Amino acid sequence: MTQVRPMRADARRNYERLLEVAVEAFAEHGENASLDDIAKRAGVGSGTLYRHFPTRQALLEAAFVDRLEGLAAKADEFAAELPPAAALTEWLNELCVATIQVRGLKALLGSAVTDGSSATVTACGVTVRGAATRLVDAAKKEGTLRPDIEPIELLRLAHGLATASELADGQGREIRRYLSLLTEGLRP
Amino acid sequence: MTQVRPMRADARRNYERLLEVAVEAFAEHGENASLDDIAKRAGVGSGTLYRHFPTRQALLEAAFVDRLEGLAAKADEFAAELPPAAALTEWLNELCVATIQVRGLKALLGSAVTDGSSATVTACGVTVRGAATRLVDAAKKEGTLRPDIEPIELLRLAHGLATASELADGQGREIRRYLSLLTEGLRP
DNA sequence: GCGATAACCGGGGACTGTCTCCGTTTGGTG
DNA sequence: CACCAAACGGAGACAGTCCCCGGTTATCGC
Numbered sequence: 001m002t003q004v005r006p007m008r009a010d011a012r013r014n015y016e017r018l019l020e021v022a023v024e025a026f027a028e029h030g031e032n033a034s035l036d037d038i039a040k041r042a043g044v045g046s047g048t049l050y051r052h053f054p055t056r057q058a059l060l061e062a063a064f065v066d067r068l069e070g071l072a073a074k075a076d077e078f079a080a081e082l083p084p085a086a087a088l089t090e091w092l093n094e095l096c097v098a099t100i101q102v103r104g105l106k107a108l109l110g111s112a113v114t115d116g117s118s119a120t121v122t123a124c125g126v127t128v129r130g131a132a133t134r135l136v137d138a139a140k141k142e143g144t145l146r147p148d149i150e151p152i153e154l155l156r157l158a159h160g161l162a163t164a165s166e167l168a169d170g171q172g173r174e175i176r177r178y179l180s181l182l183t184e185g186l187r188p
Numbered sequence: 189m190t191q192v193r194p195m196r197a198d199a200r201r202n203y204e205r206l207l208e209v210a211v212e213a214f215a216e217h218g219e220n221a222s223l224d225d226i227a228k229r230a231g232v233g234s235g236t237l238y239r240h241f242p243t244r245q246a247l248l249e250a251a252f253v254d255r256l257e258g259l260a261a262k263a264d265e266f267a268a269e270l271p272p273a274a275a276l277t278e279w280l281n282e283l284c285v286a287t288i289q290v291r292g293l294k295a296l297l298g299s300a301v302t303d304g305s306s307a308t309v310t311a312c313g314v315t316v317r318g319a320a321t322r323l324v325d326a327a328k329k330e331g332t333l334r335p336d337i338e339p340i341e342l343l344r345l346a347h348g349l350a351t352a353s354e355l356a357d358g359q360g361r362e363i364r365r366y367l368s369l370l371t372e373g374l375r376p
Numbered sequence: 377g378c379g380a381t382a383a384c385c386g387g388g389g390a391c392t393g394t395c396t397c398c399g400t401t402t403g404g405t406g
Numbered sequence: 407c408a409c410c411a412a413a414c415g416g417a418g419a420c421a422g423t424c425c426c427c428g429g430t431t432a433t434c435g436c
Contacts, residue, residue, distance in 0.1 A: 008383060008432055034422060045386025050424060114355045144375065153356070157366065160352030164344040167302045178345065182370060187332065196403060199413060222393060233415030238395060 015052050017042045022063040026104030031060065033104070060108045061124050067105065068124045071098060075131035085144035088135045092158045093179055095128075099162035100172040106162065113155045128155065157182065203240050205230045210251040214292030219248065221292070248296045249312050255293065256312045259286060263319035273332035276323045280346050281367055283316075287350035288360040294350070301343045316343065345370065 007015070021042040025033040035056060039049040053059035074094055078087035099106050112125035132151040139145035161182065165174040195203065209230040213221040223244060227237040241247035262282055266275035287294050300313035320339040327333035349370060353362040 010432070011384060014385085032422095035424085036422065039386090045388095046424075047386055047426080048384080051384080054424095056423095110355065115357050146375065149369075153362075153366075156352040156355045157349075157369070159355060160348035160350075160366075161345075162348075163351045164348030167298065167344045167347060168341070169303050174341075178341075178348075181337075181345070183375070187334065187371070193412095196412060198403070202414085220393095223395090224393065227415090234395075235397085235415055236413075239413075244394095 011052075014042070014044050014048055018044065018049055018052060018059075019062055022059050026060065026063055027102070029103075031056075031104040031107040035059070057108075057111065057122075060104060061122055064102075064105055064108055065124060065127075067098070067102065068108075068127050071095060072127050072131040075135055079135060079138060084135070084138035084142040088139045088145065088154075089179060089183060091131070091135055092154065093175060095155075095158050096162040096165065096175045096179065097172050099159065100166050100170075100175070106159075106166075109155075110159055113152060113159060199240075202230070202232050202236055206232065206237055206240060206247075207250055210247050214248065214251055216291070219244075219292040219295040223247070245296075245299065245310075248292060249310055252290075252293055252296055253312060253315075255286070255290065256296075256315050259283060260315050260319040263323055267323060267326060272323070272326035272330040276327045276333065276342075277367060277371060279319070279323055280342065280349075281363060283343075283346050284350040284353065284363045284367065285360050287347065288354050288358075288363070294347075297343075298347055301340060301347060 018038065021038050022033075025038045025041065035049060036046045038059075039046040042049070049059075053062060071094065075087075075091045078090050078094075081087075082090060095109075099109055108124060109128065112122055112128055129151060132155050136145065136149065136151040136154060140147050140149075161175065161178045162172070165172050165178055168174045206226065209226050210221075213226045213229065223237060224234045226247075227234045230237070237247075241250060259282065263275075263279045266278050266282075269275075270278060283297075287297055296312060297316065300310055300316055304313075317339060320343050324333065324337065324339040324342060328335050328337075349363065349366045350360070353360050353366055356362040
């Protein structure tokens with residue numbers, strides 16, 4: 001899937017410069033940062049940006065792969081040092097916090113778990129789903145998670161909880177509370 | 189709070205025409221329907237639209253008051269004919285369904301339950317919070333709802349669940365399932 | 377080294393949308 | 407029926423997205 005011929009040196013330079021700038025810009029202005037502005041800040045024409053990243057989605061994805069892989073790694077850390085149920089909720093908490101606090105990430109994670117009907121399973125979707133699946137399977141095996149729950153459902157619910165928490169204070173202080181409501185239910 | 193002097197006839201005509209068109213437009217294109225286009229379709233200049241409705245939010249709100257009041261009325265119907273816990277979940281279901289299926293409504297409901305720190309409690313926010321409060325109080329009194337849960341929290345969570353369900357299939361078929369996960373918890 | 381050429385660059389421009397400003401029109405009142 | 411405040415409307419400034427294409431340049435075979 002890599003280039004048959006390696007990227008030309010200038011192309012690679014621009015590609016990387018764009019990515020750097022994009023990370024900054026998304027952090028600064030959220031998912032809707034102006035693309036033309038990113039191009040300008042990177043010192044390239046907008047044509048160059050759109051050639052490397054045909055859609056905002058593509059750029060967003062490229063800009064956040066590192067962070068998503070970090071998140072996936074964290075899943076395995078938690079799995080190693082905590083009992084399965086705790087590892088799962090701890091990771092979901094981490095995921096929700098990142099969703100809210102890392103500007104621009106929410107849109108990406110959202111589209112990573114939308115129905116999409118097979119086709120466009122984005123790269124980051126694979127990463128995050130993989131991590132979720134490992135934790136979910138462990139918790140089910142332990143018997144502390146309903147067996148009818150799919151990893152992807154949990155990711156969607158986490159996205160929903162992050163949204164709810166964002167409505168509350170915009171900072172995610174309510175995440176732990178909402179997460180515990182989900183795990184324990186609303187009954188007294 | 190009504191006009192000291194009643195609206196001029198042409199102003200009222202335009203106001204109502206704009207509202208009609210806005211309802212259609214939001215239904216058709218979602219919350220981001222073009223405002224200038226709404227003005228054009230209503231046969232008025234964009235200046236007129238922006239004078240009557242200074243922000244998209246204002247227009248959205250005016251266009252959906254009816255539906256929101258319908259939703260609030262439904263809360264009282266459910267309260268009258270079902271036990272409190274059932275009435276609450278049934279209404280939350282209704283709310284989530286509307287959130288997803290009525291295009292444009294989601295944005296409005298979202299901002300109706302955001303923190304906002306007192307100040308801008310929109311009219312529709314009051315309506316929907318009132319309905320929720322009545323149902324929540326009844327369920328708490330009955331002892332089938334954790335007493336530490338605020339109505340507004342439940343509205344936010346419902347918004348989150350709607351978001352999650354939207355990610356799943358875009359149609360809200362998962363709402364009941366997600367709602368039951370919330371009420372019962374994730375444990376087997 | 378050195379040309380040929382495919383790959384790449386960049387910015388101008390078409391398009392869509394938002395929102396304001398101000399000259400013009402109009403409804404209602406005395 | 408004349409006046410004037412209220413309301414109109416649309417041109418235009420601005421911002422964003424995305425494409426296109428003439429010009430440039432890195433790389434490969436020699």
